[in-house]
Amino acid sequence: MATEDRKPPVPTEESPPKTPPEEAERTRIITPPPLPADSDTPTRAIPRVQQPQSWDAMTVPMARQTPPPAAPPAKPKRKRRPIAWTSLFFGLAATVVGLFFVALLASMIGYIYIASELPPVEELRSRQLTFASSRIYDRDGRLLYEMIDPTGGRRTYVHYGDISPYVIQATIATEDRNFFQHPGFDPIAIARAIYYALQEQEVVSGASTITQQVARNLLLEPEERVEQTVSRKIREIVLAAEITRRYSREEILEIYLNNINYGNLAYGIDAAARTYFGATADNLTLAQASFLAGIPQLPATYDPFGGGREAALTRHENVLRLMVEDGHITAAQAQAATEEMRAHEFRPIFTDRIPAAHFVVYVRQWVEENLGPELLYQGNGLRIHTTLDQQMQAIGEEEVANGVARLAERNVSNGSLVAIEPATGYILAMVGSVDFYNNEIGGQVNVNLRCRQPGSAIKPLTYLGAFEQGWTPATILWDLPVTYTDTAGNIYEPLNYDRQFRGPVSLRSALANSLNVPAVKTLEFIGVNELLDISARLGATSIVSPQLECPEYPLTSRPLYGLALTLGGGEMKPLELTAAYATFANGGEAFAPTPILWIEDSEGRILVDNRVRTGEQVISPQDAYLITDILSDTEARCLVFSC
Secondary structure, X not given: OOOOOOOOOOOOOOOOOOOOHHHHHHOOOOOOOOOOOOOOOOOOOOOOOOOOOOOHHHOOOOOXXXXXXXXXXXXXXXXXXXXXXXXXXXXXXXXXHHHXXXXXXXXXXXXXXXXXXXXXXXXXXXXOOOEOOEEEEOOOOOEEEEEOOHHHOEOOOOOHHHOOHHHHHHHHHHHOOOOOOOOOOOHHHHHHHHXXXXXXXXXXXXXXXXXXXXXXXXXXXXXXXXXXXXXXXXXXXXXXXXXXXXXXXXXXXXXXXXXXXXXXXXXXXXXXHHHHHOOOHHHOOHHHHHHHHOOOOOOOOOOOOOOOHHHHHHHHHHHHHHHHHOOOOOHHHHHHHHHHHHXXXXXXXXXXXXXXXXXXXXXXXXXXXXXXXXXXXXXXXXXXXXXXXXXXXXXXXXXXXXXXXXXXXXXXXXXXXXXXXXXXXXXXXXXXOOOOOOHHHOOOOOHHHOOEOOHHHHHXXXXXXXXXXOOXXXXXXXXXXXXXXXXXXXXEOOOXXXXXXXXXXXXXXXXXXXXXXXXXXXXXXXXHHHHHHHHXXXXXXXXXXXXXXXXXXXXXOOOOOOHHHHHOXXXXXXXXXXXXXXXXXXXXXXXXXXXXXXXXXXXXXXXXXXXXXXXXXXXXXXXXXXXXXHHOOOHHHHHOXXX
16 A cells, blocks of 8 residues: 655644643633724734644753852942831820820819819809808997998899890800800910919919809808919819809809899899899899999999999990990990980988998908908908098098188088008098088099199109209209290290299209299109109009099090199099108108008908008108108298298
């Protein structure tokens, strides 16, 4: 049989060669998918890979080759290790968070500890009626006046719903505008108080919310209420927070408005409404409610029956302004309320004549400003021992009455007197007007506490400045006509009161005879600012800052004084001027005037003690002697006055 030399078939596209199964596992041919027929993308021919003729031919045993040893790696360059900022940040953050939680835990522990030591706030309502009368004694221990126990006076408890909405709005705007938002204390106000305390280097009062006032007045002991310490403030804040947790805001405000002192023995808003307006708490008008809201800050100062009518009306306008700022009322409503109060006639409630009435009112005001008005009637009462000498007081009242009578033909209708002991500053007598009960002359006004022009009584302060700059009583001054022109072109020509000029005179003669021209020339020499500085050193600060200390005058800044200041062209309080003269008599050692010897509570604990006082040497004893010697030299007055 013939044999044919047959060649293996060439694989075609129709009949691809068969691949052994083991090779199929190892060899996979990936064919790209064809492009869509309707594609506009140009195609590119992909050559086929020529497959081998025989799979057997591709099975070639290969010897296992050993790779050559790798070359040793090159020694890398040493790089500086980067700072782990992320780790540092998270470490600091963890520290801050940890400290925060430690501080928070410490605060919570401290809060719990302080709260456990405080009176329980559940006693708040039961403590509302704990008060008694206070007594005022003269320097010899004799009873001068008794401030009646409010439980026997005017007080009617009213619920929140029976109080005029105007009272609520005015009280909130005046005392605590964030009352319904804060947790019993105002952190922002406290921070502000801390800032001012750091500025003044002492603990200052203020920043108390309505809730804090309730806590202080009803839960703290009387002696603790007057403390100006950080610990007392912290206890007060903790109590306020506890009260806020246990009582609604309406309950707190109800307690406050039924216990606050409105002056004139009126405790609580209903008693105040009856005392000042013959109304009740639920029918008070905007004008009446806003007026009453301003009284509790200083009841004696804002007492319209005790000479404080103008101050009370000014305070009333401030309350209305706050109500407008907080959106409670409109400016037009505020203006109408202002006019209503200006036209209102306040009738005094005093039914019995008070001995030394101006002095008694002054003592009450002193206690309110220095200890707080609540101490006068709450707790078990105070025993206030004063400096008043009743015999000297009687003499002073008689002399004022006689002096006014002598000068009646010159249209003089009123007068005042104050007597101070130079070595102590004790006020021995105080007559604020010729008749405390005479409304026609404003008898309730204590003229000694109001700013008045001192006239020639300020001249010794001018000459004191000259002594401090080297002049002597023998220094010659020229009492001749002189003309001054200010920057605006105004001409000033001082004259003596008798319109005469006496040529060369000694300083002693010029002061003793109260000559005006030499005094003006002396002030020109020492300077206006030096006279103001001397006044402040001697305690007469009202002439330095009348815009702050003379509320009866609508001043916004200190006036620009001229040379006429030495002739009385400014204003100061007679009490301050008297204290300045007392400093001359005391060899230059100054004592601030005071009506208080000592104050004690019902258990004999001393709250104020002025029985031993230390003065301040504000001028040299030599200069004080020279002024005193000239003022007491009757012969030196012969140039003008008869000897």
